[in-house]
Amino acid sequence: MNGKNGFTGPTGSSEAQMKGESGDGRRGRQPVGKRPAGCAETDLEMENRPDMQRAPRHDSQATGMIDRSLQAQLGRQLRAIFEGIEEEPVPERFVKLLEALEAREKQR
């Protein structure tokens, strides 16, 4: 999973992460610097987690947990929209456009 082609990657990892996250509350305490480069999706869902360095406040912790669950939900919906469009067939107008461009090129 490196974000280069990445549609299955982020989705898959986020599901796995969801499971891990309800199992233990500790993942959010990973030092920021240790996140793998290119692991943006993980970052996205981890950012709002309660963190050791952050000022301790009971409210923000509880809210952080809720936010985390909501953020995961928002992330899934965002990807669902994106992937829904991706799965649509390429509209004919684009196929024709590229054919026309190619034909024009060959005439030169």
Next chain:
Amino acid sequence: MNIHSGPLKQALLGLIPNLRAFAVSLCGDVERADDLVQETLLKAWNHLESFQEGTNLRAWLFTILRNTYFSDCRRRRREVEDREGKKAAELAIHPGQQGHLDMQDFRRALNLLPPDQREALVLVGAAGFSYEEAASVSGCAVGTIKSRVNRARTKLTEMLGVNTPREFGPDSSTEAIVARTAGGTRLP
């Protein structure tokens, strides 16, 4: 070798679904999105000499598309602001009992984000770009992308009306996790 030969057409064709998904997520309107994709393909084809071979074609196309979109936005900024002001006034989105967010609500909220924040969120959260790649597509610093993504998420949360545990209506498993996490760290 002719750079416009078959492989390029194939590569562009292969990236169209991805480009369309980005365009629709960005502008929230399929027709406008397809116009953006069309313009992007034309620009890419006509300016292929500015593409450095061996670099990321997808990122290059995304850059062209977002630049087209944002200059388009600047042109019609006033109109867009008016429309969004009205939409924001109408907006009252609350999740149902299980905290389930309706897809329609989500779409509306996404479209109400400032375009630069929506772009960052889509690039990183849906298109699978790293923060670094997203920054290069958007032509800004990595820190800027991170803060846009954060602000987008905060704003979505606010718009969707889920700010506190009480409003969210915690179920017992959520409460258990909250209690365990809170107890496990540092509470008086």
